[in-house]
Amino acid sequence: MRRYIPFPRIEGTASRQAHADLPPGTYEREIGKEGFFGPATHMYHRHPPTGWLGWEGPLRPRAFDLVRDLPAAAGPWQARPVLSNAHTALRIWQCDTAMDHLVRNGDGDELVFVHQGAGDLFCDYGHLAVEAGDYVVLPRGTMWRLVPHRPVTALLVEATGSTYQLPDRGMVGPHAVFDPAVLDTPAINDAFLAQQDHAGPDGIWRVAVKRGGRLSTVSYPFNPLDAVGWKGDLAPVRLNVRDIRPLMSHRYHLPPSAHTTFVADRFVVCTFTPRPFETDEGALKVPFFHNNDDYDEVLFYHAGDFFSRDNIKAGMLTFHPCGFTHGPHPKALARAFRQSKEATDEYAVMLDTRDALEVAPGLEAVELAAYAESWRTR
Structure with a gap:
């Protein structure tokens, strides 16, 4: 059993509650262990943690249109x-x-x-x-x-x-x-x-x-x-x-682990289904920026309007290897504390794996090459 030393501290300007009432002008980033189940720290930044200009190397976020030319x-x-x-x-x-x-x-x-x-x-x-x-x-x-x-x-x-x-x-x-x-x-x-x-x-x-x-x-x-x-x-x-009734909180944006459907050896399968948005004025209403440094994350989009992603449609799959910060796209981030709709309208399957995943040869033929650049705001 892993044992961590619990020592919660607050340094500088920070929120008292994760994912809610962020200090004005800041962006929250969660650094966590064990896929949202272990110790975590919440950092508060002046700029969006995904505000990069470009990406090079194998850890870049990737997206594939799996049903194209299938x-x-x-x-x-x-x-x-x-x-x-x-x-x-x-x-x-x-x-x-x-x-x-x-x-x-x-x-x-x-x-x-x-x-x-x-x-x-x-x-x-x-x-x-x-x-x-x-x-x-x-x-x-x-x-x-x-x-x-x-x-x-x-x-x-x-x-x-x-x-x-x-x-x-x-x-x-x-x-x-x-x-x-x-x-x-x-x-x-x-x-x-x-x-x-x-x-x-x-x-x-x-x-x-x-x-x-x-x-x-x-x-x-x-x-x-x-x-x-x-x-x-x-x-x-x-x-x-349709038989999945998701856990919800009106005052707190729950982590993806709350939507776990099946577990297996060293990976889990989660399901995102329609749910009401958080109604608390200060609560985040989109996925929070996070470093999931213990798991690779895969999301297969099944149906609906995928509120945290731009230009993603049903049949696509996104792959975020562990080791970098990711979170909502800029348009979704602009709605972090307000939503024009009352509920999400999406069905998606997520896979979190404890061990690094390899992309199959030839999958580049159906890849959205510019996906890593889709977080750019300038």
């Missing part, structure tokens, strides 16, 4: 790689026709976030209807395939070698954010039983198994999704973003 792929193993480290891998996948084979991830749990489209997911455990806004957690080793009704675009987040779990919600209790009762599991229903008699190509069902990043193929003379029942507490689960 080709359809036969299965998730052919999806476009995005970011990865030893503990997680992100891919973006477009599936417009029914998969004619099954897949099985032997490397870790798979989190499928459906960005666009709808369809039927069949797996060992049964049938799940999926649509835009659905998270589907597929435990390691689950066999599955997707049959789209409308072309599906999905963000795939692999928890390499680990298991997705729900976060500890502490003093707000286990039913806050979303009640676990809203998690749906696959059903052994008529749709699932009917697909068991479907013949595979040439009468053979093939399963593409990924292990250690390499693929093997297992062939069956029958559909191996032939279960007639199951019992236990290990199964895929589905959660739609």
